[in-house]
Amino acid sequence: DTEVTQTPKHLVMGMTNKKSLKCEQHMGHRAMYWYKQKAKKPPELMFVYSYEKLSINESVPSRFSPECPNSSLLNLHLHALQPEDSALYLCASSHQSQRISYNEQFFGPGTRLTVL
């Protein structure tokens, strides 16, 4: 299995809603990532989990809350979002190894989020 899967594919939510994005991989990767991508912009790193521990938080607002229940799963809990948070949310995973040849990040298909 060489895939990163994400659900849902599309999500429309109001500013008072609580929702969650889910990401799963079964490649044995020990690093997982959340990115946000706006139209015609590169992906922006939000969070990195390494061995199920949060290792990088790129000063993301607290209305985004990541969770890594186990080495295969990564969630992003959303609460009280703003319309400007509308974007494509991408999950990625990679090996976590001293051998740099294992550093490729593989992206899931993304969740297209619209905040009304």
Place this chain on the structure above:
Amino acid sequence: QKEVEQNSGPLSVPEGAIASLNCTYSDRGSQSFFWYRQYSGKSPELIMFIYSNGDKEDGRFTAQLNKASQYVSLLIRDSQPSDSATYLCAVTDRDDKIIFGKGTRLHILP
């Protein structure tokens, strides 16, 4: 401030010709270098990965890395209309943090 620079394009190349995409990076400690292809509305797809100086070939794609010049390029031979996409150059640092360039839009002319 670690930076990855790419020409935004669009780069227009006739079908069957060689497309040449370039990228420079600022951090000399960068270890791994990637090229991702992204179609509009889709997620980035890894097409090439290189970490040693020199060339790496995979099918119609060749990545070239020159660490002394802090330069990485991607050549696409026999360009096809399906190669039309945005190509993102990405670089990882010692903390495994990936930094993306803004991407180059490539348009293959039929």
